[in-house]
Amino acid sequence: MSQTAILGAGVMGETLLSGLVRAGRRVDHLLVGEKRAERARELEERYGVAVVSNVEAATLADTLALVVKPQDMGDLLAEIAGVLRPGQLVVSLAAGITTAFIESRVPDDIAVVRVMPNTPALVDEGMSAISPGSHCSDAQLAEVEALMASVGKVLRIPERQQDAVTAISGSGPAYIFFVVESMIEAGVHLGLPRTTASELVIQTLVGSAKMLRETGTHPVVLREQVTSPGGTTASALRELEIHKVRAAFLAAMEAARNRSRELAEGI
Ligand SMILES: NC(=O)C1=CN([C@@H]2O[C@H](COP(=O)(O)OP(=O)(O)OC[C@H]3O[C@@H](n4cnc5c(N)ncnc54)[C@H](O)[C@@H]3O)[C@@H](O)[C@H]2O)C=CC1
Numbered sequence: 374m375s376q377t378a379i380l381g382a383g384v385m386g387e388t389l390l391s392g393l394v395r396a397g398r399r400v401d402h403l404l405v406g407e408k409r410a411e412r413a414r415e416l417e418e419r420y421g422v423a424v425v426s427n428v429e430a431a432t433l434a435d436t437l438a439l440v441v442k443p444q445d446m447g448d449l450l451a452e453i454a455g456v457l458r459p460g461q462l463v464v465s466l467a468a469g470i471t472t473a474f475i476e477s478r479v480p481d482d483i484a485v486v487r488v489m490p491n492t493p494a495l496v497d498e499g500m501s502a503i504s505p506g507s508h509c510s511d512a513q514l515a516e517v518e519a520l521m522a523s524v525g526k527v528l529r530i531p532e533r534q535q536d537a538v539t540a541i542s543g544s545g546p547a548y549i550f551f552v553v554e555s556m557i558e559a560g561v562h563l564g565l566p567r568t569t570a571s572e573l574v575i576q577t578l579v580g581s582a583k584m585l586r587e588t589g590t591h592p593v594v595l596r597e598q599v600t601s602p603g604g605t606t607a608s609a610l611r612e613l614e615i616h617k618v619r620a621a622f623l624a625a626m627e628a629a630r631n632r633s634r635e636l637a638e639g640i
């Protein structure tokens with residue numbers, strides 16, 4: 374079995390690490406490179422994984438998952454570029470960073486794949502979009518597909534769509550949590566105990582998500598089924614329209630897409 378290294382083990386790095394362990398990947402086939410010593414110790418204790426220097430990880434591993442902030446990517450690549458060898462696969466999970474950015478900083482014969490994952494990977498319900506770099510073989514792309522499939526769904530997309538994907542599914546869980554938080558708060562304003570409001574909102578979210586996935590019915594149809602003429606839902610939806618919630622979502626996701634593009638330029 375080949376060795377996989379995760380360089381940068383914060384929120385997303387640990388999410389990937391834990392998913393691989395849950396999927397049955399042997400811990401002695403995994404390596405971690407992490408800058409913060411305290412965090413490194415925590416991961417060693419939690420998973421029994423070996424935390425080594427980035428250079429050692431890049432020397433030993435066949436596949437390198439780079440999970441540092443976009444702003445730290447240049448330094449990380451500068452640190453490991455000298456020890457990379459032909460046949461290795463570099464997988465970047467960073468927002469904004471293009472495969473061209475990475476390819477220009479590593480030897481020519483290194484295959485690069487760009488991935489946009491999301492945090493529901495922590496419960497094996499992740500959504501990852503993957504795009505190959507300029508000299509990545511089908512087999513290498515399939516390898517990344519299998520890697521990310523261990524924590525959820527995977528879609529192959531052209532790299533030009535990655536900034537939009539980042540705005541939708543990469544950042545998406547935060548929008549959903551924001552909606553959940555707002556609905557719970559509304560329940561409290563309406564006089565419900567916080568625990569009751571939380572339970573109502575979370576189950577409503579899970580049930581609605583399951584309906585979307587299992588029925589395959591368009592969300593507009595599902596929404597209409599809830600909206601009785603002259604009823605409560607119609608009153609609520611009118612307020613959401615008056616407060617321009619739809620327009621706010623569009624503006625928010627355009628802002629996220631634009632920010633992803635800026636990150637590529639190191640802004
Ligand atoms: N958090 C999320 O929901 C998502 C994050 N991402 C991407 O994942 C990447 C990481 O994000 P988070 O995990 O949220 O950030 P984080 O800040 O939690 O983790 C980054 C980790 O990298 C470590 N690090 C920094 N420089 C390093 C170096 N040179 N060598 C080794 N370790 C180093 C830091 O100490 C930290 O533990 C980002 O590029 C982000 O765009 C992508 C999709 C979703």
Ligand SMILES: O=C(O)[C@@H]1CCC=N1
Pocket residue numbers: 468539543544
């Ligand atoms: O907020 C961010 O920049 C990262 C990328 C997608 C989700 N979190």
